[in-house]
Amino acid sequence: MHRAAFLLLVLAFTGCASVSQRGLENPHIETSSFSYDAGTYRGEAEVYVVAVVNAQGQLGDWLIAGSSDPAAEPVAEQVLRMLYFHPARWQGGRQAGPLGILLYLAGGQGVAASTVADALSVSMTPRPTDRMVRIFQLEQLDATPVLLKHVPPARVEGRGAVTLQFWVDESGAVRLPSVVAGFDDGLSRAALDAVSQWKFSAPLKAGRPVTALFRQQFEFR
Template identity: 35%
Template sequence: MKTLPLLLVPLFALTLGAAPAPLGTVDNLRLIERVDPVFPNEVTLQGISRGIVACVVDVDTQGRVEDVLITAHTHRSFARVVREALPLWRFEPAKLNGRPVPAQTQLTFTIEAVGVVVSMDSGTYVRTRFENVLGQPWDYRTFNLQELDAIPVPQKTVVPAYPREIAERNRGTVRVNFYIDETGAVRVPIAEPDAPLELAGAAVAAVREWKFSPPLRNGRPVLAFASQDFNFKP
């Protein structure tokens, strides 16, 4: 199929906030099977009785958890039990115009010895408040680009391409929000809601293949949040 190259605007701009799924007739994810994380008993020896973990989850078209990205936690033991539990979750997959599609959801776990409270925001990146959480500081969190030693250097970029018939009826700017993990890999990219569906799909597919130098803060690899604007022109 003949494709046309797009004009890529090489401008990075941090945005922490909402980035819902693309426009269309959308049925959001619905949780149908949940396995709660087990309270990590080793933390009781440290006098810890409560932990908080924030994460973003990629869910495939079968409703299975495909990727788990921890974006903040108050103790690594709580992050571990969340990672162990989430692959056992099952969802009714998101649907776009009646067809199952991959989707993301933001989950925040509050874990105590007496139980677990989970909040879910389907298809959205929610601003994580990076301050002390009820007296418990974050042991791990996401950093914005301005907090890094330097902006990560792109090592591999793929310019989106789309079929001629789509190019003739669509144009405009698409912003894709994504995380860059400690290895420089792109994780859970998602387009902002004002983009045409076909353009958003092309932009997200391209960003998934990008690779960066590891984000560094004080010389140490960290998780970073970034966004990229794509200007689609036939």
């Protein structure tokens, strides 16, 4: 038997990749180029996506983090279903993990590039460009969202720490939870199951609902 202790980590997400567990190979895109029907979108655009790739290399849930042209986003969603991925790896085994995806669309041809998912909200800090940003760091919000529904992890055998990364969307729902440090199967599953049921107040930026990036550490004792 154990007691689970948890602490919400409010971090400045600068260089977040460095806090991931040593030896972890992040998910990445297998296919880097693609084509699409140019009639569905005739312009040029960059679309930024955060997603979770499961242990089988399949794309799970995703969020569009920003784009240079909202009209390109429906095409980006179609393209995501065409791509192939390599899952994360830890100590020789496959793991689900977060992935940042940069899509470049132009005239029916495109290129996809992998990046660290939590780096997107850093690289997309509002700048004097036409890019539309939808995901923000906690420190950029009007206030830290309030945890309205808290579900503790189930009691499981084992001790250790597990760190999860997830996003809270405009409705306050938890999206794309994944393990970024501490890969014990039983502890990770207990933490993921708990966080998936949490509910927050809507993150606000300048009074409007946005999506925010969180990390949560669970200590199982």
